[in-house]
Amino acid sequence: MQCVSFIKTIMILFNLLIFLCGAALLGVGIWVSIDGASFLKIFGPLSSSAMQFVNVGYFLIAAGAVVFALGFLGCYGAQTESKCALMTFFFILLLIFIAEVAAAVVALVYTTIAEHFLTLLVVPAIKKDYGSQKDFTQVWNTTMTELKCCGFTNYTDFEDSPYVRENNAFPPFCCNNVTNTANETCTKEKADNQKVEGCFQQLLYDIRTNAVTVGGVAAGIGGLELAAMIVSMYLYCNLQ
Numbered sequence: 001m002q003c004v005s006f007i008k009t010i011m012i013l014f015n016l017l018i019f020l021c022g023a024a025l026l027g028v029g030i031w032v033s034i035d036g037a038s039f040l041k042i043f044g045p046l047s048s049s050a051m052q053f054v055n056v057g058y059f060l061i062a063a064g065a066v067v068f069a070l071g072f073l074g075c076y077g078a079q080t081e082s083k084c085a086l087m088t089f090f091f092i093l094l095l096i097f098i099a100e101v102a103a104a105v106v107a108l109v110y111t112t113i114a115e116h117f118l119t120l121l122v123v124p125a126i127k128k129d130y131g132s133q134k135d136f137t138q139v140w141n142t143t144m145t146e147l148k149c150c151g152f153t154n155y156t157d158f159e160d161s162p163y164v165r166e167n168n169a170f171p172p173f174c175c176n177n178v179t180n181t182a183n184e185t186c187t188k189e190k191a192d193n194q195k196v197e198g199c200f201q202q203l204l205y206d207i208r209t210n211a212v213t214v215g216g217v218a219a220g221i222g223g224l225e226l227a228a229m230i231v232s233m234y235l236y237c238n239l240q
Helices: 002-034 036-046 056-080 083-109 111-129 134-147 162-167 188-194 199-209 211-238
Strands: none
Touching: 002 056, 002 211, 056 083, 056 211, 083 211, 111 134, 134 199
């Protein structure tokens, strides 16, 4: 009985931390959605390059809502000894774990499929918003500056975009090399000749270069999820 009481306490504290993290993610997500420019001004240079391929605000709101709900279920289930809440907590965590494993397999084994899927999502957004939507343009400018890349696949992603229609030129990032400066006009011919690599391939290179760190973080998160599932099922099976 003392063991159950100890595990119950650990479960409450652990999920309280998750609950607070979820609330923080929600707050940041709402901040980014309302005033993305100020967020990028403060955190842009330090932000993860991978996060800049998606709408950061909506991503954080969605992730924060899930983490918030998960933390609440874990705390409530352990505190009230509710088998229903504990089982719901277990199944949600199990679904998240399976989704993460599936995403990792797709990313590692089926990189081409993942690239095609992301291309269908990202490239149309670039053609539609780059040059007209300030926050979106700033996010991509930051990404291309940090990764020294051009577009998602290459310079052709910007064709027919508001930026190209307005300036009759491509973003300077698509023409940068040792013989060119960002002040020169980046024409289609220059971009085609210099063939600056797309950001997706550059991001893959960075991930592979830091594979040990990425793998360690992923293994740590997976281990915590497995531990939380085991603890929740232990409590579920030992509650009267």
